[in-house]
Amino acid sequence: MDNSKQKKIKDFLINNGVIIVMFILVIYTGFTSKNFFTANNLMNILMNMSSRLVIALGIAGCVITAGCDLSAGRMIGFGGCIAGVLLQRMDYSGKFFPDMEPLNVFLAVLIVMVICACFGTVTGFFISYLSVPPFIATLAMMEIVYGINMLFTNATPLGGYVKDYTDVASGKFLGINYLIWIAIIVAVITWFIFNMTRHGKYMYAIGGNPQAAEVAGVPVKKTLILIYMKAAAMYGLAGFMLGAKAGGASVALGFGYEMEAIAACTIGGVSVTGGRGRVYSAIIGVAVFELLKVALQYLGMDANMQYIAIGIVIFVAISLDIRKYIAKK
Amino acid sequence: MAEYKLELKGVCKSFPGVKALDNVQLSLRPGTVHALMGENGAGKSTLMKCLFGIYKMDAGEIYLDGKKIEVGNPDEAMKHGIAMVHQELQPIPARSVGENLYLGRFPTKGFGPIKMIDHKKMYADTEKWLKEVKMDFDPKALLGTLSIGQMQSVEIAKAVSQEAKVIIFDEPTSSLSDNEVEALFRIMNDLRGKGVTMVYISHKMDEIKRIADDITVMRDGTYIGTWPAAEMTTDQIIAKMVGRELTNVYPPRTNTPGEVVMEVEGLSSIHEKSFQNVSFQLRKGEILGFGGLVGAQRTELMEGIFGIRGVASGEVRMRGNAVRIKHPIDAMNAGIGLITEDRRGNGIFGCLSIKENVGVSIYNKFLKAGMILDHKRINGVVDDSIQKLSIKTPSMKEHISNLSGGNQQKVIVSRWLANDPDVLIMDEPTRGIDVGAKHEIYEIMVELAKQGKAIIMISSEMAELLGMSDRIYVMCNGRLTGEIDKAEDMTQANVMNYATQF
Numbered sequence: 001m002d003n004s005k006q007k008k009i010k011d012f013l014i015n016n017g018v019i020i021v022m023f024i025l026v027i028y029t030g031f032t033s034k035n036f037f038t039a040n041n042l043m044n045i046l047m048n049m050s051s052r053l054v055i056a057l058g059i060a061g062c063v064i065t066a067g068c069d070l071s072a073g074r075m076i077g078f079g080g081c082i083a084g085v086l087l088q089r090m091d092y093s094g095k096f097f098p099d100m101e102p103l104n105v106f107l108a109v110l111i112v113m114v115i116c117a118c119f120g121t122v123t124g125f126f127i128s129y130l131s132v133p134p135f136i137a138t139l140a141m142m143e144i145v146y147g148i149n150m151l152f153t154n155a156t157p158l159g160g161y162v163k164d165y166t167d168v169a170s171g172k173f174l175g176i177n178y179l180i181w182i183a184i185i186v187a188v189i190t191w192f193i194f195n196m197t198r199h200g201k202y203m204y205a206i207g208g209n210p211q212a213a214e215v216a217g218v219p220v221k222k223t224l225i226l227i228y229m230k231a232a233a234m235y236g237l238a239g240f241m242l243g244a245k246a247g248g249a250s251v252a253l254g255f256g257y258e259m260e261a262i263a264a265c266t267i268g269g270v271s272v273t274g275g276r277g278r279v280y281s282a283i284i285g286v287a288v289f290e291l292l293k294v295a296l297q298y299l300g301m302d303a304n305m306q307y308i309a310i311g312i313v314i315f316v317a318i319s320l321d322i323r324k325y326i327a328k329k
Numbered sequence: 330m331a332e333y334k335l336e337l338k339g340v341c342k343s344f345p346g347v348k349a350l351d352n353v354q355l356s357l358r359p360g361t362v363h364a365l366m367g368e369n370g371a372g373k374s375t376l377m378k379c380l381f382g383i384y385k386m387d388a389g390e391i392y393l394d395g396k397k398i399e400v401g402n403p404d405e406a407m408k409h410g411i412a413m414v415h416q417e418l419q420p421i422p423a424r425s426v427g428e429n430l431y432l433g434r435f436p437t438k439g440f441g442p443i444k445m446i447d448h449k450k451m452y453a454d455t456e457k458w459l460k461e462v463k464m465d466f467d468p469k470a471l472l473g474t475l476s477i478g479q480m481q482s483v484e485i486a487k488a489v490s491q492e493a494k495v496i497i498f499d500e501p502t503s504s505l506s507d508n509e510v511e512a513l514f515r516i517m518n519d520l521r522g523k524g525v526t527m528v529y530i531s532h533k534m535d536e537i538k539r540i541a542d543d544i545t546v547m548r549d550g551t552y553i554g555t556w557p558a559a560e561m562t563t564d565q566i567i568a569k570m571v572g573r574e575l576t577n578v579y580p581p582r583t584n585t586p587g588e589v590v591m592e593v594e595g596l597s598s599i600h601e602k603s604f605q606n607v608s609f610q611l612r613k614g615e616i617l618g619f620g621g622l623v624g625a626q627r628t629e630l631m632e633g634i635f636g637i638r639g640v641a642s643g644e645v646r647m648r649g650n651a652v653r654i655k656h657p658i659d660a661m662n663a664g665i666g667l668i669t670e671d672r673r674g675n676g677i678f679g680c681l682s683i684k685e686n687v688g689v690s691i692y693n694k695f696l697k698a699g700m701i702l703d704h705k706r707i708n709g710v711v712d713d714s715i716q717k718l719s720i721k722t723p724s725m726k727e728h729i730s731n732l733s734g735g736n737q738q739k740v741i742v743s744r745w746l747a748n749d750p751d752v753l754i755m756d757e758p759t760r761g762i763d764v765g766a767k768h769e770i771y772e773i774m775v776e777l778a779k780q781g782k783a784i785i786m787i788s789s790e791m792a793e794l795l796g797m798s799d800r801i802y803v804m805c806n807g808r809l810t811g812e813i814d815k816a817e818d819m820t821q822a823n824v825m826n827y828a829t830q831f
Binding site: 197198219229 | 527658667669675676678690700701704733
């Protein structure tokens with residue numbers, strides 16, 4: 001009896017090792033650095049998390065079907081730039097479309113998401129109907145989107161946004177920034193899709209066993225297209241959010257974010273072998289990632305060292321995660 | 330010289346829950362072809378895997394040239410000069426013939442510790458060995474570009490190159506064309522002339538009569554006897570193979586077949602070697618058995634009907650109306666369900682719960698406002714099936730991979746029952762299931778038939794086929810070779826006769 005209890009505690013510690021270590025790190029940082037546990041800092045961390053979470057939730061759908069999406073980062077840059085050109089002030093000297101009135105913010109974000117979704121649909125088509133492995137298909141789309149964005153913007157940085165747009169980041173509702181509200185709404189919608197719709201259940205089935213899904217009458221191809229379409233729309237939204245926060249955008253926006261998003265998902269428990277992963281997995285993963293970055297900063301760790309630390313966390317987290325499933329066999 | 334080149338004595342082998350081999354013996358005379366025969370699951374392949382060191386025998390001895398030897402793994406078997414040409418070839422299609430032939434023992438050149446692969450020697454030697462088996466294709470060709478017969482001759486060349494004195498052929502002709510079979514027999518005759526001893530596993534009677542010197546028959550993991558091939562007629566061999574009492578008890582059958590619900594007419598696969606021109610009828614409330622040997626294309630036929638495999642021509646009619654089935658969704662809409670043979674491969678979702686495993690096919694029917702899943706009603710359905718089929722599980726949230734094979738099968742049955750099909754195709758419904766659960770599955774099948782469902786059951790287990798079916802179709806080599814509809818005609822010999830009409 002005592003033995004099994006001990007084993008249970010040990011399993012708990014190992015299975016949640018990364019989260020526990022993070023928790024300790026945060027507490028330690030909080031007590032050793034003065035400004036860590038302040039409302040301001042907390043809000044700042046949440047602001048950083050918000051766009052990252054939107055990206056991670058998009059990519060989680062792909063990872064749950066045992067895929068991935070390398071085009072996410074470039075899609076974010078593309079989305080950020082489209083939002084930028086649509087929302088520049090009339091009096092800004094470097095305005096991209098000098099004669100165009102800035103659009104309504106809601107209309108602009110809709111356009112951004114629809115355009116990105118179109119590109120995501122193309123990726124999904126290649127993955128589902130032409131059986132191109134997701135790694136390669138999204139790699140191809142990554143190159144294409146980047147090229148189009150370079151041609152489109154002439155690689156010039158955008159700025160001079162209308163106040164409505166920058167307010168998306170700075171404005172608050174109930175004391176919480178709009179950006180954070182957007183992330184919360186996206187998380188709720190994603191939870192709804194994952195758990196309350198056929199599409200979500202089909203997604204898990206395809207990730208669990210694509211052959212069995214086919215036999216069980218799951219529309220595998222349509223579901224896959226929808227997943228990549230939906231994900232791309234979310235990257236577009238994330239680009240829009242990042243642009244609002246920075247007050248500007250360039251083609252370099254979002255570069256490499258896809259890798260961090262995939263890593264965050266897996267740290268949180270979305271299995272790269274497919275079939276497993278929930279919305280809270282993505283939230284935990286993104287939180288671990290952002291907290292780690294901020295804590296290391298506060299502890300005064302060298303910026304370059306931080307990369308190494310993050311790499312080690314990914315190694316350890318994924319090894320522990322995989323262990324859960326291997327031990328079961 | 331010993332009387333026998335190779336002897337196996339008193340071989341026993343158990344797998345969890347099954348005694349696969351019980352005191353089996355095999356004696357091979359030098360320089361002969363020895364046919365090893367028996368039904369599906371008689372233990373032929375298991376015996377050969379024991380000899381070749383893939384399985385470890387629980388008891389038994391191997392004598393080579395009268396001397397006792399130990400075979401712990403395939404490597405050791407090969408060192409003793411024993412080679413095996415597998416039923417399913419395991420080559421590396423993306424590499425060349427030469428590389429496949431010398432895999433794991435590449436000839437090397439170089440000085441001191443620096444070793445490089447000697448490609449020149451490898452390909453020259455490969456050419457030599459291919460000539461030895463009367464094949465003359467390019468040793469640098471990629472293996473994947475060869476036909477199955479050619480790949481097999483590469484395997485044989487590999488065995489010859491290792492100077493094998495005993496070569497085991499495990500159903501080598503199951504996927505060969507007639508020409509390729511002729512070529513194989515030429516090679517085998519040649520090898521026999523050189524004093525090589527061969528074991529030949531096959532179901533094809535005419536081949537056995539042509540090539541074999543001796544015949545050993547096995548049944549249900551036991552040794553039946555060995556006879557010179559020339560003294561046995563085909564009927565005698567079949568009688569030896571099937572001469573078993575049916576001991577399993579099947580539930581009393583209270584269902585009565587009614588009118589025809591499904592008709593299949595002239596269905597042919599897009600693959601020449603798969604099912605061709607198959608026509609049959611299925612009645613309401615009927616359990617229709619499909620018998621045949623492994624490889625008779627029964628699974629392929631059912632998957633063709635269900636829209637998983639390509640169909641070139643033919644028609645499926647449900648209640649008289651022709652239906653076009655291009656995808657499993659079409660089949661489901663037409664009222665057909667399929668429980669696949671390979672439960673792990675394309676049946677269950679291992680990492681998902683029982684609820685999700687049942688629910689996956691029925692989400693369309695349980696929606697609120699046209700899009701929101703009605704979890705309450707789905708839970709009701711799942712709970713109901715857990716009760717009805719007495720699935721042993723702590724809760725519907727349990728991962729299906731934690732259940733026993735029998736309970737997993739019941740979950741899949743529930744998935745289809747929730748869909749309420751008119752026709753349920755069950756491909757080897759009791760494979761890998763223990764005896765108690767088997768009986769429960771049988772009871773479920775009878776109950777469903779009683780309720781008016783039409784069931785197609787593919788079974789390679791003779792007792793099950795005869796014990797459960799109202800009517801039996803037998804397939805061989807992609808064709809429907811016989812129909813048995815009278816109870817008195819349902820005998821093992823009749824099924825076996827139809828099943829071997831190659």
